[in-house]
Amino acid sequence: MPDQWRSDELVFFVNGRKVIERNADPEVTLLTFLRKNLGLTGTKDGCRRGGCGACTVMVSKCDPVSKEIRHFSITACLVPICSLYGAAVTTVEGVGSIKTKLHPVQERIAKSHGTQCGFCTPGMVMSMYTLLRNHPQPSEEQLMEALGGNLCRCTGYRPILDGGKTFCTDSNGCQQKGTGNCCWDQGEDSSRGRNSDISTGLFAKDEFQPLDPTQELIFPPELLRMAENPEKRTLTFHGERVTWISPGTLKDLLELKVKYPEAPLVLGNTSLGPAMKSQGHFHPILLSPARISELSIVSTTSEGLTIGAGCSLAQVKDFLAERVSELPEEKTETYQALLKHLKSLAGQQIRNLASLGGHVISRHCYSDLNPVLAVGNATLNLISKEGTRQIPLNEHFLAGLPRADLNSEEILQSVYIPHSRKWELVSAFRQGQCQQNALADVNAGMRVLLKEGTDTVEDLSVAYGGVGAATISAPRTCQQLRGRCWNELLLDEACRLLLEEVSLPGSAPGGRVEFKRTLVVSFFFKFYLEVLQKLKKLDCLRFPEVSDLFLSALEDFPVTVPQGVQRYQRVDPCQPLQDPVGRPIMHLSGLKHATGEAMFCDDIPRLDKELSMALVTSARAHAKIISIDFSKALVLPGVVDVITAKDIPGTSGATDSKFLAVDEVLCVGQIICAVVAETDVQAKQATGKVKITYEDLEPIILTVEDAIKYNSFLCPEKKLEQGNIEEAFGEVDQIIEGEIHIGGQEHFYMETQRVLVIPKRGDQELDIYVSTQDPAHVQKTVSSTLNIPINRITCHVKQVGGGFGGKIKKPATLGAIAAVGAIKTGHPIRLVLDREDDMLITGGRHPLFGKYKVGFMKDGRIEAVDIECFINGGCTMEDSEEVAEFLLLKLENAYKIQNLRFRSHACMTNLPSNTSFRGFGFPQGILVIESCITAVAAKCGLLPEKVREKNMYKTVDKAIYKQEFNPEPLIRCWNECLDKSSFHSRRMQVEEFNKKNYWKKKGIAVIPMKFSVGFTATSYHQAAALVHIYTDGSVLVTQGGNELGQGIHTKILQVASHELKIPMSYIHISETSTATVPNTIATAGSIGSEVNGRAVQDACQILLKRLEPIVKENPKGTWEDWIKTAFEQSISLSATGFFRGYKAFMDWEKGEGEPFPYYIYGAACSEVEIDCLTGAHKKIRTDIIMDACSSLNPAIDVGQVEGAFIQGMGLYTTEELKYSPEGVLYSRGPDEYKIPTITDVPKEFNVSLLPSSPNPLTIYSSKGLGESGVALGSSVFFAITDAVATARRERDIAEDIPVKSPATPEWVRMACADRFTEMIPRDDPKTCEPWSIPVA
């Protein structure tokens, strides 16, 4: 091999062990390397885009300038291994393990119940661990900052934070002390031993092992030596397609830049990496300046600050903070503005990776820093072989004009940011979908220099991001305003000019056009007020005060550390200590989650001859497939085969939903064929080479509106009716009519869909490891697809990284396609969907369009309701008919309405099929009915809570489908919620606040809930179990429920321990398998734990019955003695248990039945504050009361309630799916689709499980709380709309606006119409094709 092609050795450390990679491939990321090469699967793969934090690890490096060791968290999915030369990586496995020793972080996250599915947990552990390495006693704010880039879809973050807070200096254990909510304030028991029925301690802090920083892994001495004596030689790593060159000196770097002018510099790879992955950018040569210390130098002068281009944004933040603390305030205006944005820019891991140079040079249109740097007159210090020069970071540079840009041989060495001067004022603004870790829709930097001692504008600059292809300035506006006084006239003129200059076409990419236009002027208004306020500070005599009413426009919502109390009923003090029922037992896999030892489907080590599969999907919404040409894919290296419908030996799904499309495609994202290759990368690359020719078909139906127009429905109308609505409408005082639009929701389980199919030679047998809620369905589907009997196929489910309904049906399709591949090739096949494909291919919650007509009396009594709902079902039936039915059954919620008619229709559209999702129709239904109530209240001039109370079920009654129930717990929950949340006094405080503040408004809402669990047929509640007792007394339990994170295994073990009267440590659950428990039902509908618990109870009781004579004979014997004797007496120590299911049926002809076994009652009160100028909101407080009867495990049940609530809150506030007019889903990752982050948790978040009420039907009188909390998230929605309604009243806006969910910043801003929304240009929908369309 010629020398130029020989790679250098890449040397770095992982968990204290040296790694020498002789053939390091620049395209391989640290995540892939850890998981595939080193088998360290604790680090998880959640998005591969830096957006979820599941892959967080700690990197330690010796700083080339200060020689200090820096520890920082990073997202391993964005880090090329080649960038790690000389670094030490610590993964979750290096932190601690069950086998060796747990680290306190791992122990505390698990024991504080911070894990459910556990897929996010290793990332959380690593973020927290890194924080503790740098700050052994961090503040709670630092903890929040450290976790800001880690998503969790299950827990709602509160318990994770609680675990972390135990390390904080400022944490007093009980966060509510002195607020009136503290257990101590109210005489409740905070942990143990005090006289009360109610407990508020879910874990015992005093049991935690202390943190001992001296026990941590040291920085490898070899790396220290390398840092002290740095290698000056250029290192080169050749991959298959890409070469990585890392020079050791600046001179060499500049020479390389001459040699390879097109080669980019890789710093953090947070811009290059995603572009290479998602936009197909390819660079054969990459230059890494990581070892060039000249790029990390920071220097200060009396005029300003120069920061090396290689410094990370986290370092930039620290430098700026230092300067701000040292310099007089007037000099730090620009620095403070930058700091403001650096706090919310991405998550900590990205700020640790991303460099200042990379940020500036990338010139993203959403860049938060460039607008501020531009108005702050920053200068770029460039260097090349020819020498150095400076260019301004101005609009010409940002627009990429060649004369104002770097030439191809230059690099950016540093950025100079001058101090501000007295009378120079700088501000920064941004608004994204949520507060943290979300790209801004619009951001801005604004600076004004006033003539000394006056309010006359000497100089003005304004720059915006998000409103064009790059950051744009408004030089003409600024020019025209020079010399003007800073007053209302200037404001009006500025807004007019800005809207002319910063024009955004109606079809601009990214959409939200009118919102963005409004922000352009709203931000300027904020700036106007800020300057007025600063002027007042500069000379309080000369300049006027900003009116109190307007002051509220100024402050941004701060990031706050959530606090809260969880209340539950403690067990009877007489209950034996060993009996775990009713106790807050930690999730059985909690410690394994926290150490990364929990085995998820894709953590199974690679098998011999295993192949990978990737899917080819339709690019058209409705088209005929003319041809599929995969010849170019087949010739690529590593590609083994392409699987098409022709390869399916049996049935390919239903007639309306073929697993692999044959002649026609019905939506973008429909699976057409699958490429099988030696590696996942090869398979994925080959999918791009499969050429499909289409002929578009008409019509393309994407929206509910179109479906109605074309009469396109998946099933006949569903209807429930009672009383006589026509007559009632004739007798009421008033009638209102309105419309509701509710967007869909992506499951966003942290573990995407994945399956591993292993064919066994000879017997036509298959072993399938799959992430599913319904292994029996996968088994049946694979059987019919392959045309082999079910008994040849075994499905195994270890643990599922979140399901939420999205892993009921789809895993069967994916399992079937992978199984066809496995049979055809004879090899094991692994199919792992990446986040983009998962979001594209799988559907989610049904979007809904609803129309209502409500007849009511003046006092708010509702007499008649007529509601018609249309759900967007997508292209095939899947679960749409059931969702349409459940929607109707649950629609009345907590209200008794004498005369009603509910109708629902499942629309067939050319979108991916929507499917089951936690709550199954109810989260949409509750929004519909509660909107009716709110509308009635508004018309009657009553408070919504009064109308709710008036219409609520109060005594034993019959639901709309004639099932009798007793609403007493509902009333208790409602009253308790009003009481615990101090609702009435807070309602008054909200009103007071609103009177005093024009631009910020508060809103409060309390929502009652009656939620029905389970399914409408008895057979869907059946469950089975198999319990073996072994001769050493240990017990193995298997049952039909799947561990999705909801803690089913923990609860099942609690049941078995209680029944067999042995400690939980004697009992083990290994997996759910169709070979041990056959013919199971999907784990869904909130009832999984209890029905399977009943089956386990049955098996245990059978076994106990068999042991009875032995125990009688030897009552003082031990469990082990009895088992030994039973064995000697040939008594079977294995039993199956069975539960036939709850009685449930529904007769749709008659509209009657007993469709649900029982109800969950609850109530939630939420308070929010909105910013009318930006549409942002802050959740101030939520109180939830949930009727859990006798909770089997309060820690798990509280966790389910909180997690579901936060998921619901996401549904109703930030989670927005965007589709193109051609039916292409834009939102395919965490950047574009915003699930709640830790900063979205209400500032105060209290959950109480209502003290025991009887539920004789269920095991130990417990209730299934998996789904119901989602709907209570609507309390946040109604609090927001309450605030918006106040703003609209104040602004005298008479007309009603249709209800629209989610209540995004865009919706809130545009609903709070004012002079700024009025001044923006509006587009004519007839002439302007929007970037995205609403599908309901």
Ligand SMILES: Cc1cc2nc3c(=O)[nH]c(=O)nc-3n(C[C@H](O)[C@H](O)[C@H](O)COP(=O)(O)OP(=O)(O)OC[C@H]3O[C@@H](n4cnc5c(N)ncnc54)[C@H](O)[C@@H]3O)c2cc1C
């Ligand atoms: C999950 C995520 C969230 C994000 N959120 C935000 C956000 O909220 N707000 C925001 O503003 N940004 C956000 N970003 C973007 C982020 O700020 C940029 O990607 C980052 O700053 C780029 O820096 P880098 O070091 O990673 O650049 P790289 O990807 O390494 O390089 C980017 C480009 O810069 C060039 N370059 C780098 N250094 C030099 C140099 N010294 N001289 C010449 N050229 C150079 C390279 O050639 C390359 O073309 C986010 C990114 C991610 C992945």
Ligand code: FES
């Ligand atoms: S997998 Fe790396 S951040 Fe999501």
Ligand code: FES
């Ligand atoms: S526990 Fe966090 S994603 Fe499941």
